[in-house]
Amino acid sequence: MALRTPIKIARGLGSAKDGVHHWWIQRVTAVALIPLTIWFAFSLATYAGADYATVRAWIGSPLPAVLLILLIAMTFHHAQLGLQVVIEDYVTAKGVQLAALILVKFLAALLALVGIFAVLRIAFGG
Amino acid sequence: MQTQNRPLSPHLQVYKFPLTAITSIMHRISGVALSVGTLLLIYWLTAAAAGPEQYERAQGVLGSFLGQLVLFAFTYALFYHLCNGIRHLFWDAGKGFEIETSEKTGYAAIGIAAALTVLVWIIAYAAGGA
Numbered sequence: 001m002a003l004r005t006p007i008k009i010a011r012g013l014g015s016a017k018d019g020v021h022h023w024w025i026q027r028v029t030a031v032a033l034i035p036l037t038i039w040f041a042f043s044l045a046t047y048a049g050a051d052y053a054t055v056r057a058w059i060g061s062p063l064p065a066v067l068l069i070l071l072i073a074m075t076f077h078h079a080q081l082g083l084q085v086v087i088e089d090y091v092t093a094k095g096v097q098l099a100a101l102i103l104v105k106f107l108a109a110l111l112a113l114v115g116i117f118a119v120l121r122i123a124f125g126g
Numbered sequence: 127m128q129t130q131n132r133p134l135s136p137h138l139q140v141y142k143f144p145l146t147a148i149t150s151i152m153h154r155i156s157g158v159a160l161s162v163g164t165l166l167l168i169y170w171l172t173a174a175a176a177g178p179e180q181y182e183r184a185q186g187v188l189g190s191f192l193g194q195l196v197l198f199a200f201t202y203a204l205f206y207h208l209c210n211g212i213r214h215l216f217w218d219a220g221k222g223f224e225i226e227t228s229e230k231t232g233y234a235a236i237g238i239a240a241a242l243t244v245l246v247w248i249i250a251y252a253a254g255g256a
Contacts, residue, residue, distance in 0.1 A: 030215065041246050042249065045247070045249040046253050048250035050253075052178045111164060115168045118175035121175040122174060
């Protein structure tokens with residue numbers, strides 16, 4: 001005899017108010033990334049010929065450092081949400097899918113932290 | 127039985143994909159490519175944090191012909207995903223679903239992304255070479 005009620009089985013599968021959480025956060029990060037990406041691409045272009053000291057000074061100054069950290073956080077959060085959907089769509093084998101999802105989430109967190117740490121290291125002159 | 131000249135149902139090998147289908151799958155492909163490309167951003171940042179020699183080496187790798195080719199493709203993928211993403215945000219708001227509109231915005235996404243890519247690279251070269 002199944003002890004779980006139908007509501008228990010349905011919970012977390014789409015209703016119960018957090019069904020659009022993934023979708024919504026993907027949009028929020030997307031909106032944040034519009035100005036951040038444009039700022040980063042054009043800033044980087046203007047520093048294309050700059051020497052090491054100039055680039056370091058730019059990355060380490062308060063506003064660029066904060067924006068870079070935001071860019072990294074938003075980029076990796078957005079990327080892992082997107083990759084999750086792609087994996088769920090194309091990787092049908094349950095075990096492989098689960099492994100791929102965990103790997104992507106771990107890698108995204110690791111790379112984001114490595115990037116943020118690099119920016120902080122430059123900013124605080126470590 | 128006259129079955130010779132009837133139109134055939136869409137078949138993958140002869141089916142001409144509509145622009146909206148191409149822009150849709152390109153959004154996914156560019157998204158996955160950009161995710162992989164984030165490795166370059168992290169590589170560049172960690173090199174800058176590590177020291178002058180490491181930064182020089184990274185600049186050498188990214189500034190090589192192959193490096194610039196990859197970065198150019200990355201720039202286009204980035205701007206395409208951004209422009210087409212804005213298209214998606216409008217769809218999320220329930221706007222722009224008409225075939226004519228969605229085709230127009232599809233061409234716009236492809237075109238504006240190309241223009242922004244070229245603009246960024248002109249600035250990069252004007253600023254002293256990539």
